[in-house]
Amino acid sequence: MSTFSGLNAATTALWANRRGLDVTGQNIANVNTEGYSRQRVDLQAIGGSAVPAFFSTGSGIGQGVNADDVMRIRDVFLEGxxxxxxxxxxxxxxxxxxxxxxxxxxxxxxxxxxxxxxxxxxxxxxxxxxxxxxxxxxxxxxxxxxxxxxxxxxxxxxxxxxxxxxxxxxxxxxxxxxxxxxxxxxxxxxxxxxxxxxxxxxxxxxxxxxxxxxxxxxxxxxxxxxxxxxxxxxxxxxxxxxxxxxxxxxxxxxxxxxxxxxxxxxxxxxxxxxxxxxxxxxxxxxxxxxxxxxxxxxxxxxxxxxxxxxxxxxHGEGYDLTGATGGALFGTADGSPITAANITVMITDPDRIAASGVAGAGNLDRANADRIAQLAHTxxxxxxxxxxxxxxxxxxxxxxxxxxxxxxxxxxVDAARESVAGVNLDEELTNMLSYQQAYAAAGRMVTAIDEALDVLINRTGLVGR
The missing domain is CATH 1.20.1050 (Glutathione S-transferase Yfyf (Class Pi); Chain A, domain 2)
Structure with a gap:
């Protein structure tokens, strides 16, 4: 790798790790956001040229790292x-x-x-x-x-x-x-x-x-x-x-x-x-x-x-105080079929209660009233x-x-979904430190290459004849 190609690799490293820090910050900012899926930077090595050409040489080491893609972590099966x-x-x-x-x-x-x-x-x-x-x-x-x-x-x-x-x-x-x-x-x-x-x-x-x-x-x-x-x-x-x-x-x-x-x-x-x-x-x-x-x-x-x-x-089998046969106790106002919504008590006069089982006005027989009371069991x-x-x-x-x-x-199931797509602050802290150290190392590499170029350009060469 030439000195200038090394500088390019270091530059891509700076960019990739800065992008990683940005994505980590986005995850931390949305730790409580409903429906948010954590994201990860997809780091891929940039390889050297695999096609030979005249008057060109390559070390085959590569050209740095690519961080253009940001993946959204989601399990399709768990979502379904x-x-x-x-x-x-x-x-x-x-x-x-x-x-x-x-x-x-x-x-x-x-x-x-x-x-x-x-x-x-x-x-x-x-x-x-x-x-x-x-x-x-x-x-x-x-x-x-x-x-x-x-x-x-x-x-x-x-x-x-x-x-x-x-x-x-x-x-x-x-x-x-x-x-x-x-x-x-x-x-x-x-x-x-x-x-x-x-x-x-x-x-x-x-x-x-x-x-x-x-x-x-x-x-x-x-x-x-x-x-x-x-x-x-x-x-x-x-x-x-x-x-x-x-x-x-x-x-x-x-x-x-x-x-x-x-x-x-x-x-x-x-x-x-x-x-x-x-x-x-x-x-x-x-x-x-x-x-x-x-x-x-x-x-x-x-x-x-x-x-x-x-x-x-x-009630129709008994007789009221007037001696008349007992009339209907329940009915409806309009004569329609009886339901729970329209059932109505049809008798208003207590004397029309057919308590007697024997015909005759003023008869105080109680047989029919007792028969009606027993309907609770029969x-x-x-x-x-x-x-x-x-x-x-x-x-x-x-x-x-x-x-x-x-x-x-x-x-x-929700816990399983959250374990995949949710933001874990401990994991994000680890990633942040990793990107931070990698960014610092890439910066140090740029400094080292700069010093090497300074020596090469300004401090080498023949002293006057």
Whole structure:
């Protein structure tokens, strides 16, 4: 190596190690930046010419070091695993939250739940059986039935409100998905142009990966890396982002929680109306909208209808204080089928309570009131309600357990991703000292070459003849 070529090698060393210090400083500055991937300078030796030429010689040692490329440390496999596990976790979060809200709507166990109201109704009828001539006993059983009807109304309204809120949240989420997809498409174009021009695009790629993880959380998106740094995104096999273009999604389906069987909620493409098989939060919300909440609304309607049928039938077999056959205890204001949302107590006059099992005006027989009180054990209304609540508790517990397991899995995967892409300050300090010493050594080499050239040029030669 000639003296001047050595000076060139030392210059490239200064440049490479200064670039290494710059990259290390960037890593340290972004140690707490969400989505930032640590970077490393790709040092490559510049070799000497391998092609011989006339009147030229070379030592074969090389021409220094090249530090033009800065690598972004990222494990593609772990990123894909992270997308999958995050999608599973957020879906379970949405489903678990739905079960918790349903439990709140029923308020069981407690003094304000429907089970307590049912018990008070049966107790009220037993009081009528014990004191058929007491107008207060007759009046209180009417009030307790009204309270029970109000409890059914409240629980059904709570479930309906939960359904409507979840549907609105799904629509907002889909809008966010469309915005994120547009941003990824824009970043794809910028990254592709930078890559083709030989410019760094690591920070843009970090921004894009944050958006990709957001889409995985929201709709269970998966990614595929393409040419020139382009990232394609798909959801359930349906393309969401392809290069610089993005597909828009929208929510379709009924706005009535009782019509989900005929027109279920779904996510579709804005153009073509193709169904999209979503996961993540959207998948959990769709499961709540189409299965979980409607199921309990239907069961509550069945309980209300069974209650009305059993009590109306039993009441019709007795006689009130006027001697008339007992009329319907429960019905609806407009004559429509009885549901938990519209069940109404139809009798307002305590004298119309058909407590007697024997016809005749003023008869104080209590046989029919006692028969109605025994419906607590024979009609299966309480048993059906308790079965529904037990089923709810089991499903909620299973969902919570699955959520806990998935949380542990996701945490493990995130830790593995962070160990690869995250910034370790101890490692960066080691790198900083390494680049610092190498920079000082290259500077010392420049000084040594400068001194050698000074001796060669200014202090050698023949003394006068």
């Amino acid at each position: 695993r992270g997308h999958t596990e995050h999608a599973n976790l957020t879906q379970l979060v949405a489903e678990t939250d739905s079960y918790e809200l349903i439990e709140q709507a029923f308020r069981e166990p407690g003094n304000t739940g429907i089970q307590k109201m049912l018990s008070e109704v049966w107790s009220g009828w037993q009081d009528v059986a014990n004191n058929p001539d007491d107008s207060a006993a007759r009046g209180q059983v009417l009030k307790r039935m009204e309270t029970l009807a109000g409890g059914l109304h409240f629980s059904q309204q709570q479930l309906g409100g939960q359904w409507a809120q979840t549907r609105e949240n799904l629509a907002v989420l889909v809008d966010d998905v469309n915005a994120a997809a547009e941003n990824i498409a824009t970043l794809n174009v910028a990254i592709q142009r930078a890559t083709q021009s030989g410019l760094p695009a690591n920070d843009l790629a970090d921004q894009r990966d944050v958006l990709a993880m957001q889409l995985a959380d929201q709709v269970g998106a998966s990614v595929r890396h393409g040419k020139d740094g382009v990232l394609d995104v798909s959801v359930g096999g349906m393309s969401l982002v392809s290069g610089g273009s993005a597909t828009k999604f929208e929510v379709a389906g009924t706005i009535d929680p009782d019509q989900t069987a005929g027109d279920p909620l779904r996510v579709v493409t804005a153009v073509g109306d193709f169904n999209v098989r979503v996961g993540g939060t959207a998948g959990g919300q769709l499961n709540a909208l189409n299965a979980i909440v409607p199921s309990y609304r239907g069961q509550l309607d069945t309980i209300a209808s069974s209650l009305a049928t059993a009590m109306n039938t039993a 009609a299966g209304i309480d048993e059906g309600y308790r079965k529904m609540i037990v089923e709810l508790g089991v499903q909620s517990a299973v969902s919570q357990r699955n959520f806990d397991i998935q949380s542990s899995i996701t945490t493990t």
